[in-house]
Amino acid sequence: MTDKLKQANQFIRALPHARALGMQLQTLELGTAIISMPYADRLVGDPKTGVIHGGAVSALMDTACGAAVMSHPSHPAGTATIDLRIEYLRAATPGQAITTEATCYHVTRSVAFVRATARDEDSETPVAMATGTFTVEGGK
Amino acid sequence: MTKRPAPEPVQIVKQRRDSVLRALVEGVPYVQFLGIAFERRGDELTGVMPFKDDLIGNPILPALHGGATAAFLEVTAIITLSWAFIWEDMESGALDVSDLSHVHLPRLPKTIDFTVDYLRSGLPRDAYARARINRSGRRYASVHVEGWQDNRDRMFAQATGHFVMPQRKG
Numbered sequence A: 001m002t003d004k005l006k007q008a009n010q011f012i013r014a015l016p017h018a019r020a021l022g023m024q025l026q027t028l029e030l031g032t033a034i035i036s037m038p039y040a041d042r043l044v045g046d047p048k049t050g051v052i053h054g055g056a057v058s059a060l061m062d063t064a065c066g067a068a069v070m071s072h073p074s075h076p077a078g079t080a081t082i083d084l085r086i087e088y089l090r091a092a093t094p095g096q097a098i099t100t101e102a103t104c105y106h107v108t109r110s111v112a113f114v115r116a117t118a119r120d121e122d123s124e125t126p127v128a129m130a131t132g133t134f135t136v137e138g139g140k
Numbered sequence B: 001m002t003k004r005p006a007p008e009p010v011q012i013v014k015q016r017r018d019s020v021l022r023a024l025v026e027g028v029p030y031v032q033f034l035g036i037a038f039e040r041r042g043d044e045l046t047g048v049m050p051f052k053d054d055l056i057g058n059p060i061l062p063a064l065h066g067g068a069t070a071a072f073l074e075v076t077a078i079i080t081l082s083w084a085f086i087w088e089d090m091e092s093g094a095l096d097v098s099d100l101s102h103v104h105l106p107r108l109p110k111t112i113d114f115t116v117d118y119l120r121s122g123l124p125r126d127a128y129a130r131a132r133i134n135r136s137g138r139r140y141a142s143v144h145v146e147g148w149q150d151n152r153d154r155m156f157a158q159a160t161g162h163f164v165m166p167q168r169k170g
Helices: A003-013 A015-019 A054-070 B010-027 B029-032 B066-092
Strands: A024-030 A032-037 A044-047 A081-088 A098-107 A110-120 A128-135 B037-041 B042-047 B056-058 B110-118 B127-136 B140-148 B153-165
Touching: A003 A015, A003 A024, A003 A054, A015 A054, A015 B056, A015 B066, A032 A054, A044 A054, A044 A128, A044 B029, A054 A081, A054 A098, A054 A110, A054 A128, A054 B029, A054 B066, A054 B110, A081 B066, A098 B037, A110 B110, B010 B029, B010 B037, B010 B127, B042 B066, B056 B066, B066 B127, B066 B140
Parallel strands: none
Antiparallel strands: A024 A032, A032 A098, A081 A128, A081 B110, A098 A110, A110 A128, B037 B042, B042 B127, B110 B153, B127 B140, B140 B153
16 A cells, blocks of 8 residues: 555544445545445345445445545645435445445536446446535645 | 214324334434434424534534435435335324334335535534425335524535335235
């Protein structure tokens, strides 16, 4: 693990809610963040199937999108979610980790635009996709 | 003139509704993990998410994590939708709720999409949410949720979601 990634991971671990969900940062560079969340019983939304709750996927998406904004070359000093839309394509396979890749593809003086895709371990079809806009706090 | 049946004693009615609601909410591990509870007045539900450190996203402000807010609003939408779906069968007796350990509650609605509008940062305080079912058909439902904290008139987030409804048997 590079020093920069190690540092970024410490940052993610300092977010209590991200830590509570067991999120781990895999990649963070130039406006792209990859964060994974291991399967855990406490994240289950439907006890009959063992499928992870959409809300936990939302939290993962939101964290990855925020991290992507922070890693953008324009170096925003801070960010907050303005709007986040998530489409749930299919149920995540019980027992598998979910990994989200988020890309911040455009930043203006005040707004960052982000897209993200969440996958589990076994299929080409994503579990969920997200589109979000984020604030850009005092750049440079 | 036929004699009208005596109305059900209020305690029986309340006990039935509260126990079904409890079974619905306590059956979802993630709802328990977030610490979300529901208050009921008649058929109206209010979601309550008591503040705890685990919900913080920005430790410097501090502010609630956007993901915790999204999850809270989505949980409120799903429970409200499921509650409305169960209500009629629960009240008519079609859903036997005499033994909740064996009652077969219907499957939960499945989220198709969910859009959260973050209006202001979530304070380190308890949060409340109420959902309005704008349309509920045989297969799909559209739900709007409002979340607030100290002041009912100052929402900190709102959301709209679409859901696939569970299929009724028979």
